[in-house]
Amino acid sequence: QLQLEESGPGPVKPSETLSLTCTVSGGSITSSNHYWGWIRQTPGKGLEWIGNIHYSGSTYYNPSLRSRVTISVDTSKNQFSLKLSSVIAADTAVYFCARLIETGPGRGVTDPWGQGARVTVSS
C-alpha cells in the first residue's frame, strides 16, 4: 500500500525558505501516470494546491505561489521536495504531500495523502 510521509526542519522565520521532503514507500515514484504534489491547509484559506511534479521533472505550480515555489524529485531516494521562499506568517499551514493519478497535464485524482506537516512561520 502506497504511503507518503512529510518531513522537515520545523519552524521557519519570516523571509526564510521553507523546505519539506516527502518520502514515498510501498510504490515507485517513477510511475509514468502519476504526479507528486503538495497541498497546504489553513483555517482561513482551506485547502490550497501548491504544485505537482512528474518523475521526469515536469512541474506545474499554482500561479499564486509560482514565483516562490520550487518542487524537485529525487528518484534514487523515492522522494520529492518542496521549497517555498520568502515566507510570511500567512504561509503558516499544514503541508500535505500526495500522489495524483494523472487525468490531464499537471492534474489528477489526489490520493493518497501524507499525514501532513505543520509548519509555523514566526520570528
Added chain:
Amino acid sequence: DIVMTQSPDSLAVSLGERATINCKSSQSVLYSSNNRNYLAWYQQKPGQPPKLLIYWASTRESGVPDRFSGSGSGTDFTLTISSLQAEDVAVYYCHQYYSTPITFGQGTRLEIK
C-alpha cells in the same frame, strides 16, 4: 481559476437520516470528449488528511461504504450519505481536477443532531 462553492457550510443530521452536501463550480468540469466530470469528494476527520470518497463525480473509491454516493454534472454536484453513522462526522470537501490550478471547496462540517 475554477471556484468551488459548497453548501451548507455546516450541517447537523440525526443518526440514520440522510445527509446532502452540495458543490457548485464556477465553470463546467465536464470534459465533453469523454463525458466525464472531473470532480471528487473527500472526507477529513480531525488530525487526519483528506480521504478520497468519490471521483469522476459518482465513482465510489474502493472500500468506501455504499451509503456514500455522488451525483451531478457540469457545474452542480451532490454528495449524499443515505443513512448517517456516527463515524461519518467529518468535514467534506469537493475538488475539481478539470484544470490547473486544481481547487477545492471551502468544506462542509457534518455533525450529529
